Amino acid sequence: MDPAESLDEFEEQPQLREADRLTLDLDGWEGPLDLLLTLARSQKVDLTKISILALVEQYLAFIADAKKLKLEIAADYLVMAAWLAYLKSCLLLPRDTEADPSPEELAMRLQLRLQRLSAMREAGARLMGRDRLGRDVFARGAPEGLKVIRQSLWQAELYDLIAAYGAVRARTEPAFHIVARRPVMTLDEALHRVERMLGTRLEWTRLESFLPATEDEEFRKSALASSFVAALELARLGRIELDQKAPFGPLWVRAA
Protein backbone atom coordinates (compact mmCIF):
# COMPACT_ATOMS: atom_id res chain seq x y z
CA MET A 1 0.00 0.00 0.00
CA ASP A 2 1.25 3.45 -0.82
CA PRO A 3 1.77 5.25 2.50
CA ALA A 4 0.96 8.62 0.99
CA GLU A 5 -2.51 7.47 -0.02
CA SER A 6 -3.26 5.90 3.30
CA LEU A 7 -2.11 9.03 5.02
CA ASP A 8 -4.61 11.12 3.12
CA GLU A 9 -7.44 8.97 4.41
CA PHE A 10 -6.01 9.12 7.85
CA GLU A 11 -5.84 12.92 7.73
CA GLU A 12 -9.40 13.27 6.63
CA GLN A 13 -10.86 11.09 9.34
CA PRO A 14 -8.45 11.20 12.27
CA GLN A 15 -11.06 10.20 14.82
CA LEU A 16 -12.71 7.39 12.91
CA ARG A 17 -9.84 5.13 12.01
CA GLU A 18 -9.94 1.60 13.22
CA ALA A 19 -7.21 -0.15 15.08
CA ASP A 20 -6.52 -2.68 12.30
CA ARG A 21 -6.38 0.11 9.78
CA LEU A 22 -3.74 1.94 11.77
CA THR A 23 -1.76 -1.24 12.24
CA LEU A 24 -1.76 -1.68 8.52
CA ASP A 25 -0.59 1.89 8.13
CA LEU A 26 2.24 1.49 10.62
CA ASP A 27 3.37 -1.60 8.79
CA GLY A 28 3.47 0.44 5.62
CA TRP A 29 6.18 2.84 6.91
CA GLU A 30 9.75 2.10 6.27
CA GLY A 31 10.96 3.47 9.57
CA PRO A 32 10.40 6.77 11.41
CA LEU A 33 12.08 8.88 8.75
CA ASP A 34 9.68 7.51 6.15
CA LEU A 35 6.76 8.39 8.40
CA LEU A 36 8.18 11.86 8.96
CA LEU A 37 8.62 12.36 5.23
CA THR A 38 5.03 11.36 4.56
CA LEU A 39 3.81 13.71 7.26
CA ALA A 40 5.99 16.49 5.86
CA ARG A 41 4.51 15.98 2.39
CA SER A 42 1.04 16.44 3.89
CA GLN A 43 2.01 20.05 4.61
CA LYS A 44 1.85 20.41 0.82
CA VAL A 45 4.80 22.76 0.59
CA ASP A 46 8.30 22.41 -0.74
CA LEU A 47 10.35 20.32 1.65
CA THR A 48 12.71 23.26 2.12
CA LYS A 49 9.81 25.34 3.43
CA ILE A 50 8.11 22.94 5.82
CA SER A 51 7.49 23.91 9.39
CA ILE A 52 9.61 21.61 11.50
CA LEU A 53 7.64 22.49 14.59
CA ALA A 54 4.37 21.52 12.91
CA LEU A 55 6.01 18.31 11.66
CA VAL A 56 7.12 17.43 15.16
CA GLU A 57 3.58 18.00 16.41
CA GLN A 58 2.17 15.77 13.68
CA TYR A 59 4.60 12.97 14.48
CA LEU A 60 4.04 13.12 18.24
CA ALA A 61 0.28 13.14 17.73
CA PHE A 62 0.51 10.11 15.47
CA ILE A 63 2.54 8.17 18.02
CA ALA A 64 0.25 9.28 20.85
CA ASP A 65 -2.77 7.98 18.91
CA ALA A 66 -1.05 4.69 18.25
CA LYS A 67 -0.27 4.38 21.94
CA LYS A 68 -3.86 5.14 22.85
CA LEU A 69 -4.93 2.27 20.64
CA LYS A 70 -2.40 0.05 22.40
CA LEU A 71 -0.60 -0.71 19.17
CA GLU A 72 2.85 -2.09 19.33
CA ILE A 73 5.24 0.55 18.25
CA ALA A 74 8.74 -0.36 17.18
CA ALA A 75 11.50 1.09 19.35
CA ASP A 76 13.00 3.27 16.63
CA TYR A 77 9.69 5.15 16.25
CA LEU A 78 9.75 5.85 19.99
CA VAL A 79 13.39 6.93 19.89
CA MET A 80 12.54 9.38 17.13
CA ALA A 81 9.54 10.61 19.13
CA ALA A 82 11.74 11.26 22.16
CA TRP A 83 14.31 13.08 20.06
CA LEU A 84 11.62 15.18 18.38
CA ALA A 85 10.09 16.04 21.75
CA TYR A 86 13.51 17.24 22.84
CA LEU A 87 13.93 19.24 19.65
CA LYS A 88 10.51 20.79 20.14
CA SER A 89 11.34 21.93 23.65
CA CYS A 90 14.63 23.41 22.46
CA LEU A 91 12.85 25.29 19.70
CA LEU A 92 10.19 26.65 22.06
CA LEU A 93 12.31 27.49 25.09
CA PRO A 94 14.24 30.74 25.36
CA ARG A 95 17.40 30.50 23.34
CA ASP A 96 20.40 28.91 25.04
CA THR A 97 23.28 30.63 23.29
CA GLU A 98 25.69 27.98 24.57
CA ALA A 99 23.89 25.09 22.86
CA ASP A 100 25.92 23.49 20.12
CA PRO A 101 24.53 22.69 17.73
CA SER A 102 21.71 25.15 18.02
CA PRO A 103 18.12 23.86 17.83
CA GLU A 104 17.74 25.68 14.51
CA GLU A 105 20.68 23.77 13.13
CA LEU A 106 19.24 20.48 14.37
CA ALA A 107 15.98 21.36 12.66
CA MET A 108 17.82 22.13 9.46
CA ARG A 109 19.59 18.82 9.58
CA LEU A 110 16.32 17.02 9.99
CA GLN A 111 15.02 18.92 7.01
CA LEU A 112 18.10 17.96 5.01
CA ARG A 113 17.61 14.30 5.88
CA LEU A 114 14.03 14.45 4.70
CA GLN A 115 15.10 16.14 1.47
CA ARG A 116 17.77 13.57 0.93
CA LEU A 117 15.44 10.63 1.47
CA SER A 118 12.83 12.28 -0.71
CA ALA A 119 15.39 12.89 -3.44
CA MET A 120 16.52 9.27 -3.42
CA ARG A 121 12.95 8.04 -3.46
CA GLU A 122 12.19 10.18 -6.50
CA ALA A 123 15.43 9.14 -8.16
CA GLY A 124 14.47 5.49 -7.65
CA ALA A 125 11.08 6.10 -9.20
CA ARG A 126 12.67 7.88 -12.17
CA LEU A 127 15.12 5.03 -12.64
CA MET A 128 12.32 2.48 -12.60
CA GLY A 129 10.38 4.56 -15.10
CA ARG A 130 13.19 4.64 -17.66
CA ASP A 131 13.17 2.53 -20.80
CA ARG A 132 14.56 -0.58 -19.27
CA LEU A 133 16.48 -3.22 -21.16
CA GLY A 134 14.38 -6.37 -21.30
CA ARG A 135 11.14 -4.50 -20.56
CA ASP A 136 10.93 -1.53 -22.89
CA VAL A 137 13.96 -1.86 -25.09
CA PHE A 138 15.40 -5.15 -26.18
CA ALA A 139 18.72 -6.60 -27.05
CA ARG A 140 18.92 -8.95 -30.00
CA GLY A 141 16.57 -11.86 -29.38
CA ALA A 142 18.68 -14.57 -30.91
CA PRO A 143 22.31 -13.51 -31.00
CA GLU A 144 24.58 -15.97 -32.77
CA GLY A 145 27.01 -15.58 -29.89
CA LEU A 146 30.75 -15.12 -29.97
CA LYS A 147 32.96 -18.06 -29.32
CA VAL A 148 36.41 -18.11 -27.89
CA ILE A 149 38.14 -21.27 -28.88
CA ARG A 150 40.87 -22.14 -26.49
CA GLN A 151 43.76 -23.61 -28.31
CA SER A 152 46.61 -25.19 -26.44
CA LEU A 153 49.96 -23.85 -27.42
CA TRP A 154 52.06 -26.90 -26.68
CA GLN A 155 55.54 -26.24 -25.53
CA ALA A 156 58.63 -28.42 -25.34
CA GLU A 157 62.32 -27.71 -25.71
CA LEU A 158 64.75 -29.61 -27.86
CA TYR A 159 66.67 -30.55 -24.75
CA ASP A 160 63.54 -32.17 -23.30
CA LEU A 161 63.22 -34.19 -26.48
CA ILE A 162 66.79 -35.46 -26.48
CA ALA A 163 66.79 -36.12 -22.76
CA ALA A 164 63.52 -38.03 -23.07
CA TYR A 165 64.90 -40.15 -25.86
CA GLY A 166 68.02 -40.91 -23.87
CA ALA A 167 65.88 -41.84 -20.89
CA VAL A 168 63.74 -44.16 -23.00
CA ARG A 169 66.72 -45.90 -24.48
CA ALA A 170 68.46 -46.20 -21.12
CA ARG A 171 65.32 -47.68 -19.63
CA THR A 172 64.73 -50.27 -22.34
CA GLU A 173 68.30 -50.98 -23.47
CA PRO A 174 68.55 -54.49 -21.89
CA ALA A 175 65.59 -55.65 -23.92
CA PHE A 176 67.35 -54.66 -27.14
CA HIS A 177 70.90 -55.62 -26.34
CA ILE A 178 71.70 -57.64 -29.43
CA VAL A 179 74.77 -59.84 -28.93
CA ALA A 180 74.59 -61.35 -32.43
CA ARG A 181 75.93 -58.23 -33.95
CA ARG A 182 79.23 -58.28 -32.03
CA PRO A 183 82.24 -59.47 -34.06
CA VAL A 184 83.16 -62.75 -32.38
CA MET A 185 84.80 -66.04 -33.32
CA THR A 186 82.86 -68.89 -31.84
CA LEU A 187 84.54 -71.85 -30.19
CA ASP A 188 83.41 -74.18 -33.01
CA GLU A 189 84.81 -71.80 -35.57
CA ALA A 190 88.14 -71.67 -33.70
CA LEU A 191 88.29 -75.47 -33.35
CA HIS A 192 87.87 -75.96 -37.07
CA ARG A 193 90.29 -73.23 -37.92
CA VAL A 194 93.07 -74.37 -35.54
CA GLU A 195 92.62 -78.06 -36.54
CA ARG A 196 92.70 -77.24 -40.24
CA MET A 197 95.73 -74.97 -40.01
CA LEU A 198 97.66 -77.44 -37.77
CA GLY A 199 97.37 -80.06 -40.48
CA THR A 200 99.85 -78.07 -42.50
CA ARG A 201 102.34 -77.12 -39.71
CA LEU A 202 104.45 -79.72 -37.97
CA GLU A 203 106.79 -77.28 -36.26
CA TRP A 204 106.10 -75.39 -33.04
CA THR A 205 104.06 -72.43 -33.99
CA ARG A 206 102.84 -69.49 -31.88
CA LEU A 207 99.10 -69.60 -31.21
CA GLU A 208 98.75 -66.01 -32.48
CA SER A 209 99.70 -67.09 -35.98
CA PHE A 210 96.44 -69.03 -36.25
CA LEU A 211 94.41 -65.86 -35.86
CA PRO A 212 92.75 -64.30 -38.90
CA ALA A 213 94.14 -61.01 -40.14
CA THR A 214 91.84 -58.25 -38.86
CA GLU A 215 91.87 -54.56 -37.96
CA ASP A 216 89.07 -55.15 -35.47
CA GLU A 217 90.62 -55.27 -32.05
CA GLU A 218 87.42 -56.69 -30.53
CA PHE A 219 87.32 -59.52 -33.04
CA ARG A 220 91.04 -60.19 -32.57
CA LYS A 221 90.55 -60.61 -28.82
CA SER A 222 87.57 -62.87 -29.37
CA ALA A 223 89.49 -64.96 -31.88
CA LEU A 224 92.46 -65.23 -29.51
CA ALA A 225 90.28 -66.37 -26.61
CA SER A 226 88.41 -68.88 -28.74
CA SER A 227 91.57 -70.19 -30.33
CA PHE A 228 93.16 -70.66 -26.88
CA VAL A 229 90.18 -72.65 -25.64
CA ALA A 230 90.21 -74.61 -28.94
CA ALA A 231 93.89 -75.40 -28.40
CA LEU A 232 93.20 -76.65 -24.87
CA GLU A 233 90.38 -78.81 -26.19
CA LEU A 234 92.51 -80.25 -29.01
CA ALA A 235 95.34 -80.93 -26.49
CA ARG A 236 92.86 -82.80 -24.26
CA LEU A 237 91.85 -84.89 -27.23
CA GLY A 238 95.56 -85.63 -27.87
CA ARG A 239 95.55 -84.03 -31.27
CA ILE A 240 98.12 -81.34 -30.47
CA GLU A 241 100.88 -80.49 -28.01
CA LEU A 242 101.19 -77.22 -26.11
CA ASP A 243 104.28 -75.59 -24.70
CA GLN A 244 104.90 -72.41 -22.72
CA LYS A 245 108.37 -71.53 -21.42
CA ALA A 246 107.33 -69.02 -18.78
CA PRO A 247 104.19 -67.49 -17.26
CA PHE A 248 102.61 -65.07 -19.78
CA GLY A 249 105.17 -66.18 -22.37
CA PRO A 250 104.17 -67.10 -25.89
CA LEU A 251 102.09 -70.25 -26.25
CA TRP A 252 103.57 -72.76 -28.72
CA VAL A 253 101.48 -75.31 -30.60
CA ARG A 254 102.26 -78.28 -32.88
CA ALA A 255 100.43 -81.35 -34.18
CA ALA A 256 100.78 -84.36 -31.95
Added chain:
Amino acid sequence: MPDSVRAVEAVLFAAAEPMTPEEIAAHVGEGAAVETALGALAGDYAGRGVNLVERGGRWHFQTAGDLAHLLRREREEPRRLSRAAVETLAIVAYHEPVSRAEIEAIRGVQISKGTLDVLMEAGWVRPAGRREVPGRPLTYATTPAFLAHFGLENRRDLPGIDDLKAAGLLDPIDAALAEMGQGELESEDEGD
Protein backbone atom coordinates in the same frame (compact mmCIF):
# COMPACT_ATOMS: atom_id res chain seq x y z
CA MET B 1 30.40 0.27 -46.24
CA PRO B 2 34.04 -0.25 -45.17
CA ASP B 3 34.95 -3.77 -44.11
CA SER B 4 36.00 -2.65 -40.65
CA VAL B 5 32.55 -1.15 -40.06
CA ARG B 6 30.84 -4.28 -41.39
CA ALA B 7 33.01 -6.38 -39.09
CA VAL B 8 32.21 -4.36 -35.97
CA GLU B 9 28.51 -4.42 -36.91
CA ALA B 10 28.53 -8.20 -37.31
CA VAL B 11 30.40 -8.85 -34.08
CA LEU B 12 28.11 -6.60 -32.04
CA PHE B 13 25.03 -8.12 -33.63
CA ALA B 14 26.22 -11.60 -32.79
CA ALA B 15 27.37 -10.76 -29.26
CA ALA B 16 25.23 -11.97 -26.38
CA GLU B 17 26.59 -9.25 -24.08
CA PRO B 18 27.61 -5.60 -24.46
CA MET B 19 31.24 -5.30 -25.51
CA THR B 20 34.10 -2.91 -24.85
CA PRO B 21 36.04 -1.63 -27.86
CA GLU B 22 38.94 -3.81 -26.72
CA GLU B 23 36.78 -6.94 -26.77
CA ILE B 24 35.53 -6.01 -30.22
CA ALA B 25 39.09 -5.47 -31.42
CA ALA B 26 40.01 -8.95 -30.19
CA HIS B 27 37.51 -10.32 -32.72
CA VAL B 28 37.86 -8.00 -35.68
CA GLY B 29 41.62 -7.64 -35.44
CA GLU B 30 43.81 -5.10 -33.71
CA GLY B 31 44.36 -3.17 -36.91
CA ALA B 32 40.72 -2.17 -37.32
CA ALA B 33 39.74 1.33 -36.23
CA VAL B 34 37.06 0.11 -33.82
CA GLU B 35 36.28 3.47 -32.24
CA THR B 36 35.82 5.09 -35.64
CA ALA B 37 33.61 2.22 -36.80
CA LEU B 38 31.50 2.48 -33.63
CA GLY B 39 30.99 6.16 -34.24
CA ALA B 40 29.99 5.55 -37.85
CA LEU B 41 27.59 2.78 -36.91
CA ALA B 42 25.98 4.78 -34.09
CA GLY B 43 25.31 7.45 -36.70
CA ASP B 44 23.91 4.93 -39.23
CA TYR B 45 21.52 3.49 -36.70
CA ALA B 46 20.35 6.75 -35.16
CA GLY B 47 16.64 7.16 -35.89
CA ARG B 48 16.19 3.53 -36.95
CA GLY B 49 14.20 0.85 -35.14
CA VAL B 50 17.41 -0.49 -33.66
CA ASN B 51 20.08 1.76 -32.13
CA LEU B 52 23.70 1.31 -31.25
CA VAL B 53 24.28 2.58 -27.72
CA GLU B 54 27.17 2.90 -25.31
CA ARG B 55 26.61 1.99 -21.68
CA GLY B 56 29.45 2.31 -19.23
CA GLY B 57 32.08 1.93 -21.94
CA ARG B 58 30.36 -1.12 -23.46
CA TRP B 59 28.45 -1.10 -26.71
CA HIS B 60 25.35 -2.96 -27.76
CA PHE B 61 22.44 -2.80 -30.15
CA GLN B 62 18.97 -2.40 -28.71
CA THR B 63 15.52 -1.54 -29.99
CA ALA B 64 14.54 2.12 -30.02
CA GLY B 65 12.85 3.32 -26.84
CA ASP B 66 9.86 4.88 -28.63
CA LEU B 67 8.89 1.45 -29.96
CA ALA B 68 8.52 0.03 -26.46
CA HIS B 69 4.75 -0.14 -26.88
CA LEU B 70 5.15 -2.66 -29.72
CA LEU B 71 7.58 -4.82 -27.83
CA ARG B 72 6.92 -4.34 -24.15
CA ARG B 73 6.40 -7.58 -22.36
CA GLU B 74 3.95 -6.60 -19.64
CA ARG B 75 3.69 -9.95 -18.02
CA GLU B 76 7.34 -10.61 -17.56
CA GLU B 77 8.70 -7.49 -15.96
CA PRO B 78 12.34 -8.33 -15.40
CA ARG B 79 12.31 -7.89 -11.65
CA ARG B 80 9.64 -6.58 -9.38
CA LEU B 81 11.72 -4.71 -6.84
CA SER B 82 10.53 -3.87 -3.33
CA ARG B 83 10.38 -0.21 -2.36
CA ALA B 84 13.37 -0.77 -0.08
CA ALA B 85 15.33 -2.27 -2.99
CA VAL B 86 14.47 0.60 -5.35
CA GLU B 87 15.54 3.18 -2.77
CA THR B 88 18.69 1.27 -1.96
CA LEU B 89 19.56 1.00 -5.64
CA ALA B 90 19.06 4.75 -6.09
CA ILE B 91 21.22 5.51 -3.06
CA VAL B 92 24.01 3.25 -4.32
CA ALA B 93 23.82 4.76 -7.82
CA TYR B 94 23.87 8.39 -6.70
CA HIS B 95 26.35 8.04 -3.83
CA GLU B 96 28.67 5.24 -4.86
CA PRO B 97 30.81 3.94 -3.38
CA VAL B 98 28.60 3.76 -0.33
CA SER B 99 28.60 1.57 2.75
CA ARG B 100 25.66 -0.23 4.24
CA ALA B 101 25.69 2.09 7.26
CA GLU B 102 25.51 5.10 4.95
CA ILE B 103 22.57 3.62 3.06
CA GLU B 104 20.86 3.02 6.37
CA ALA B 105 21.59 6.57 7.51
CA ILE B 106 19.88 8.00 4.43
CA ARG B 107 16.88 5.72 4.68
CA GLY B 108 16.65 6.05 8.47
CA VAL B 109 16.10 2.34 8.79
CA GLN B 110 18.18 -0.79 8.72
CA ILE B 111 18.37 -2.68 5.46
CA SER B 112 17.10 -6.19 5.67
CA LYS B 113 19.58 -8.85 4.69
CA GLY B 114 18.01 -9.65 1.35
CA THR B 115 17.87 -6.16 -0.11
CA LEU B 116 21.46 -5.80 -1.24
CA ASP B 117 21.51 -9.48 -2.22
CA VAL B 118 18.63 -8.94 -4.62
CA LEU B 119 20.44 -6.04 -6.26
CA MET B 120 23.65 -8.01 -6.54
CA GLU B 121 21.81 -11.02 -7.91
CA ALA B 122 20.25 -8.77 -10.55
CA GLY B 123 23.82 -7.85 -11.47
CA TRP B 124 23.26 -4.14 -10.82
CA VAL B 125 25.27 -3.71 -7.63
CA ARG B 126 28.69 -5.04 -6.71
CA PRO B 127 30.97 -4.82 -3.68
CA ALA B 128 33.46 -2.02 -4.32
CA GLY B 129 36.19 -2.44 -1.74
CA ARG B 130 36.46 -1.46 1.88
CA ARG B 131 36.57 2.09 3.17
CA GLU B 132 39.72 2.86 5.11
CA VAL B 133 38.00 4.02 8.27
CA PRO B 134 37.60 2.23 11.59
CA GLY B 135 35.75 -1.03 11.04
CA ARG B 136 36.77 -1.02 7.35
CA PRO B 137 33.17 -1.21 6.10
CA LEU B 138 32.53 -2.79 2.71
CA THR B 139 31.25 -0.34 0.12
CA TYR B 140 28.94 -0.94 -2.82
CA ALA B 141 28.76 0.50 -6.33
CA THR B 142 26.75 -0.06 -9.50
CA THR B 143 27.85 -2.24 -12.42
CA PRO B 144 27.98 -1.77 -16.21
CA ALA B 145 24.90 -4.02 -16.34
CA PHE B 146 23.06 -1.45 -14.21
CA LEU B 147 23.86 1.27 -16.74
CA ALA B 148 22.83 -1.03 -19.62
CA HIS B 149 19.56 -2.01 -18.00
CA PHE B 150 18.50 1.52 -17.21
CA GLY B 151 19.75 2.96 -20.47
CA LEU B 152 22.44 5.21 -18.97
CA GLU B 153 25.60 6.00 -20.88
CA ASN B 154 27.43 6.61 -17.61
CA ARG B 155 26.72 7.80 -14.07
CA ARG B 156 26.56 11.43 -15.18
CA ASP B 157 23.39 10.41 -17.05
CA LEU B 158 21.59 9.58 -13.80
CA PRO B 159 18.34 11.57 -13.83
CA GLY B 160 18.68 14.88 -12.00
CA ILE B 161 22.15 14.12 -10.64
CA ASP B 162 23.45 17.63 -11.36
CA ASP B 163 20.57 19.32 -9.52
CA LEU B 164 20.97 17.00 -6.55
CA LYS B 165 24.68 17.72 -6.45
CA ALA B 166 24.08 21.47 -6.62
CA ALA B 167 21.55 21.22 -3.77
CA GLY B 168 24.20 19.48 -1.64
CA LEU B 169 22.02 16.41 -1.38
CA LEU B 170 24.81 14.11 -2.58
CA ASP B 171 27.44 15.38 -0.16
CA PRO B 172 29.18 12.83 1.98
CA ILE B 173 26.63 11.53 4.37
CA ASP B 174 28.67 11.65 7.58
CA ALA B 175 28.94 15.43 7.51
CA ALA B 176 25.20 16.03 7.30
CA LEU B 177 24.12 13.26 9.61
CA ALA B 178 26.55 13.43 12.47
CA GLU B 179 23.75 14.38 14.84
CA MET B 180 20.06 13.76 15.25
CA GLY B 181 19.20 10.53 16.97
CA GLN B 182 21.87 9.05 14.79
CA GLY B 183 23.56 7.71 17.89
CA GLU B 184 20.98 4.94 18.11
CA LEU B 185 21.40 3.96 14.51
CA GLU B 186 25.12 3.88 14.86
CA SER B 187 25.12 1.67 17.90
CA GLU B 188 22.76 -0.72 16.12
CA ASP B 189 25.20 -0.73 13.29
CA GLU B 190 28.07 -1.78 15.47
CA GLY B 191 26.12 -4.79 16.60
CA ASP B 192 25.66 -5.81 12.96
Added chain:
Amino acid sequence: MPDSVRAVEAVLFAAAEPMTPEEIAAHVGEGAAVETALGALAGDYAGRGVNLVERGGRWHFQTAGDLAHLLRREREEPRRLSRAAVETLAIVAYHEPVSRAEIEAIRGVQISKGTLDVLMEAGWVRPAGRREVPGRPLTYATTPAFLAHFGLENRRDLPGIDDLKAAGLLDPIDAALAEMGQGELESEDEGD
Protein backbone atom coordinates in the same frame (compact mmCIF):
# COMPACT_ATOMS: atom_id res chain seq x y z
CA MET C 1 12.90 6.01 -42.10
CA PRO C 2 9.14 5.35 -42.02
CA ASP C 3 7.76 4.24 -38.65
CA SER C 4 6.41 1.00 -40.11
CA VAL C 5 9.91 0.04 -41.30
CA ARG C 6 11.42 0.98 -37.93
CA ALA C 7 8.77 -1.12 -36.18
CA VAL C 8 9.43 -4.20 -38.34
CA GLU C 9 13.15 -3.76 -37.83
CA ALA C 10 12.80 -3.60 -34.05
CA VAL C 11 10.41 -6.55 -33.86
CA LEU C 12 12.65 -8.79 -35.96
CA PHE C 13 15.73 -7.71 -34.05
CA ALA C 14 14.19 -8.57 -30.69
CA ALA C 15 12.62 -11.82 -31.87
CA ALA C 16 14.03 -15.07 -30.57
CA GLU C 17 12.85 -16.97 -33.66
CA PRO C 18 12.52 -16.20 -37.35
CA MET C 19 9.08 -14.66 -37.99
CA THR C 20 6.50 -14.85 -40.74
CA PRO C 21 5.07 -11.55 -42.04
CA GLU C 22 1.81 -12.45 -40.27
CA GLU C 23 3.56 -12.82 -36.93
CA ILE C 24 5.30 -9.50 -37.48
CA ALA C 25 2.00 -7.87 -38.34
CA ALA C 26 0.55 -9.14 -35.06
CA HIS C 27 3.14 -6.97 -33.30
CA VAL C 28 3.31 -3.87 -35.44
CA GLY C 29 -0.39 -3.66 -36.26
CA GLU C 30 -2.42 -5.03 -39.14
CA GLY C 31 -2.39 -1.72 -40.95
CA ALA C 32 1.36 -1.67 -41.47
CA ALA C 33 2.67 -2.72 -44.86
CA VAL C 34 4.87 -5.46 -43.47
CA GLU C 35 5.88 -6.94 -46.82
CA THR C 36 6.91 -3.55 -48.15
CA ALA C 37 8.85 -2.82 -44.97
CA LEU C 38 10.62 -6.19 -45.19
CA GLY C 39 11.65 -5.46 -48.75
CA ALA C 40 12.96 -2.03 -47.81
CA LEU C 41 14.88 -3.43 -44.85
CA ALA C 42 16.40 -6.29 -46.84
CA GLY C 43 17.65 -3.64 -49.26
CA ASP C 44 19.03 -1.46 -46.45
CA TYR C 45 20.95 -4.34 -44.93
CA ALA C 46 22.31 -5.78 -48.18
CA GLY C 47 26.07 -5.49 -48.16
CA ARG C 48 26.24 -4.66 -44.48
CA GLY C 49 27.74 -6.76 -41.69
CA VAL C 50 24.25 -8.00 -40.89
CA ASN C 51 21.68 -9.13 -43.45
CA LEU C 52 17.94 -9.57 -43.33
CA VAL C 53 17.14 -12.93 -44.91
CA GLU C 54 14.08 -15.02 -45.67
CA ARG C 55 14.11 -18.76 -45.12
CA GLY C 56 10.95 -20.70 -45.87
CA GLY C 57 8.69 -17.68 -45.47
CA ARG C 58 10.28 -16.62 -42.17
CA TRP C 59 12.49 -13.61 -41.78
CA HIS C 60 15.43 -13.07 -39.51
CA PHE C 61 18.65 -11.09 -39.18
CA GLN C 62 21.91 -12.92 -39.47
CA THR C 63 25.52 -11.84 -39.61
CA ALA C 64 26.96 -11.78 -43.13
CA GLY C 65 28.36 -15.16 -44.13
CA ASP C 66 31.74 -13.80 -45.15
CA LEU C 67 32.26 -12.47 -41.61
CA ALA C 68 31.52 -15.74 -39.83
CA HIS C 69 35.20 -16.19 -39.05
CA LEU C 70 35.12 -13.07 -36.86
CA LEU C 71 32.61 -14.66 -34.52
CA ARG C 72 35.13 -17.24 -33.50
CA ARG C 73 38.27 -16.15 -31.79
CA GLU C 74 41.11 -18.46 -30.97
CA ARG C 75 43.01 -17.97 -27.82
CA GLU C 76 46.27 -19.76 -27.31
CA GLU C 77 47.16 -21.10 -23.92
CA PRO C 78 50.72 -22.25 -23.41
CA ARG C 79 50.89 -25.78 -22.01
CA ARG C 80 53.79 -28.07 -21.37
CA LEU C 81 53.85 -31.54 -22.88
CA SER C 82 53.56 -34.44 -20.48
CA ARG C 83 56.56 -36.72 -20.07
CA ALA C 84 54.80 -39.48 -21.98
CA ALA C 85 54.15 -37.07 -24.84
CA VAL C 86 57.77 -35.85 -24.97
CA GLU C 87 59.04 -39.43 -25.00
CA THR C 88 56.58 -40.42 -27.69
CA LEU C 89 57.52 -37.40 -29.77
CA ALA C 90 61.21 -38.25 -29.39
CA ILE C 91 60.59 -41.82 -30.51
CA VAL C 92 58.61 -40.71 -33.54
CA ALA C 93 61.34 -38.22 -34.43
CA TYR C 94 64.12 -40.79 -34.21
CA HIS C 95 62.29 -43.72 -35.76
CA GLU C 96 59.72 -42.38 -38.16
CA PRO C 97 57.67 -43.80 -39.72
CA VAL C 98 56.78 -45.76 -36.64
CA SER C 99 53.62 -47.55 -35.53
CA ARG C 100 51.99 -47.26 -32.18
CA ALA C 101 53.02 -50.79 -31.25
CA GLU C 102 56.60 -49.96 -32.12
CA ILE C 103 56.52 -46.81 -30.01
CA GLU C 104 55.23 -48.87 -27.11
CA ALA C 105 57.93 -51.46 -27.65
CA ILE C 106 60.63 -48.80 -27.54
CA ARG C 107 59.17 -47.00 -24.55
CA GLY C 108 58.53 -50.25 -22.77
CA VAL C 109 55.24 -48.71 -21.65
CA GLN C 110 51.90 -48.49 -23.39
CA ILE C 111 50.81 -45.08 -24.57
CA SER C 112 47.33 -43.75 -23.93
CA LYS C 113 45.10 -42.75 -26.82
CA GLY C 114 45.42 -39.09 -25.92
CA THR C 115 49.19 -38.92 -26.22
CA LEU C 116 49.40 -39.15 -29.99
CA ASP C 117 46.30 -36.93 -30.26
CA VAL C 118 48.07 -34.20 -28.30
CA LEU C 119 51.11 -34.43 -30.56
CA MET C 120 48.92 -34.25 -33.64
CA GLU C 121 46.96 -31.33 -32.16
CA ALA C 122 50.26 -29.58 -31.53
CA GLY C 123 50.93 -30.10 -35.23
CA TRP C 124 54.16 -31.97 -34.66
CA VAL C 125 53.14 -35.50 -35.60
CA ARG C 126 51.07 -36.71 -38.55
CA PRO C 127 49.80 -40.09 -39.71
CA ALA C 128 52.24 -41.40 -42.29
CA GLY C 129 50.41 -44.24 -43.99
CA ARG C 130 49.93 -47.87 -43.11
CA ARG C 131 52.69 -50.41 -42.90
CA GLU C 132 52.16 -53.31 -45.29
CA VAL C 133 52.41 -56.03 -42.68
CA PRO C 134 49.62 -58.08 -41.11
CA GLY C 135 47.17 -55.76 -39.35
CA ARG C 136 48.33 -52.85 -41.54
CA PRO C 137 49.23 -50.66 -38.55
CA LEU C 138 49.10 -46.92 -39.03
CA THR C 139 52.48 -45.26 -38.81
CA TYR C 140 53.38 -41.78 -37.59
CA ALA C 141 55.99 -39.28 -38.60
CA THR C 142 56.98 -35.73 -37.69
CA THR C 143 55.87 -32.64 -39.59
CA PRO C 144 57.68 -29.55 -40.90
CA ALA C 145 56.11 -27.69 -37.95
CA PHE C 146 57.97 -30.05 -35.65
CA LEU C 147 61.29 -29.13 -37.26
CA ALA C 148 60.39 -25.45 -37.13
CA HIS C 149 59.42 -25.55 -33.46
CA PHE C 150 62.61 -27.29 -32.40
CA GLY C 151 64.78 -25.23 -34.74
CA LEU C 152 65.92 -28.17 -36.87
CA GLU C 153 66.75 -28.13 -40.59
CA ASN C 154 65.85 -31.78 -40.85
CA ARG C 155 65.71 -34.90 -38.74
CA ARG C 156 69.39 -35.59 -39.27
CA ASP C 157 70.07 -32.45 -37.21
CA LEU C 158 68.71 -34.06 -34.09
CA PRO C 159 71.66 -33.57 -31.78
CA GLY C 160 73.12 -36.71 -30.38
CA ILE C 161 71.66 -39.05 -32.94
CA ASP C 162 75.13 -40.14 -34.10
CA ASP C 163 76.36 -40.64 -30.56
CA LEU C 164 73.33 -42.73 -29.76
CA LYS C 165 73.88 -44.76 -32.91
CA ALA C 166 77.51 -45.40 -32.05
CA ALA C 167 76.40 -46.60 -28.64
CA GLY C 168 74.26 -49.20 -30.39
CA LEU C 169 71.08 -47.62 -29.06
CA LEU C 170 69.48 -46.83 -32.37
CA ASP C 171 69.28 -50.17 -34.12
CA PRO C 172 66.52 -50.16 -36.71
CA ILE C 173 63.46 -50.99 -34.78
CA ASP C 174 62.20 -53.52 -37.31
CA ALA C 175 65.38 -55.56 -36.99
CA ALA C 176 65.21 -55.41 -33.25
CA LEU C 177 61.61 -56.47 -33.28
CA ALA C 178 62.32 -59.32 -35.67
CA GLU C 179 64.80 -60.75 -33.21
CA MET C 180 62.65 -60.62 -30.15
CA GLY C 181 59.14 -61.91 -29.62
CA GLN C 182 57.49 -59.88 -32.36
CA GLY C 183 54.39 -62.01 -32.12
CA GLU C 184 53.66 -60.89 -28.59
CA LEU C 185 53.82 -57.22 -29.48
CA GLU C 186 51.45 -57.62 -32.36
CA SER C 187 48.92 -59.50 -30.32
CA GLU C 188 48.94 -56.56 -27.87
CA ASP C 189 48.16 -54.34 -30.79
CA GLU C 190 45.23 -56.45 -31.88
CA GLY C 191 43.76 -56.22 -28.43
CA ASP C 192 43.79 -52.44 -28.72
